[in-house]
Amino acid sequence: MRKTLETIIHGPWAYWIGAIILGLLNILVLIVRGQPWGVTLNIEIWAEWIGTNLGILTDRGFTFEELMAASGTYLNFGLLLGAFWATLVASQVRFRPIRDKKFFFSALIGGLLMGYGARIAYGCNVGALLNGIASSSLTGWIFAIAVFLGAWLGSKLLLKYLM
Numbered sequence: 001m002r003k004t005l006e007t008i009i010h011g012p013w014a015y016w017i018g019a020i021i022l023g024l025l026n027i028l029v030l031i032v033r034g035q036p037w038g039v040t041l042n043i044e045i046w047a048e049w050i051g052t053n054l055g056i057l058t059d060r061g062f063t064f065e066e067l068m069a070a071s072g073t074y075l076n077f078g079l080l081l082g083a084f085w086a087t088l089v090a091s092q093v094r095f096r097p098i099r100d101k102k103f104f105f106s107a108l109i110g111g112l113l114m115g116y117g118a119r120i121a122y123g124c125n126v127g128a129l130l131n132g133i134a135s136s137s138l139t140g141w142i143f144a145i146a147v148f149l150g151a152w153l154g155s156k157l158l159l160k161y162l163m
Helices: 002-010 015-033 040-053 064-070 073-089 101-120 125-134 138-161
Strands: none
Touching: 015 125, 040 064, 040 073, 040 101, 064 073, 125 138
8 A cells, every 4th residue: 555655646657547647637627617628729828918918919808817717727837737746756857957059949949830830730739639539530530640750750850960
């Protein structure tokens, strides 16, 4: 019993256990919110709100309270805090200085391209892949194939040009 409790608190967990927990949480989100969870739309709404407050965009009428309540922001904060907590309990948190600017800029450009791609595809891996497959949508399975092919190609390019 003590070993099981130690594994639950400090890990490592088997991947299939994490997958089951994420699946159950995704179902719970769908039941509670009445809509599936998505990440990138929330980021777009935040960007609009920030742009409006900086005077770059015209006012859409969002208040901060409406932004927090309507956009699923709490889910995204929970995702970030949960991932950080998981790395803390697994003793994997390490802050290191940037050693190679090439890696920094490639990660920055890759992240921006992924965010842009998620918005023009109307979904990220959570919205398009997990929710798509969970709802038996053909687009979810097509997205899964594209993700695996993209990851394979990206790893080949990474090894060839950055390693």
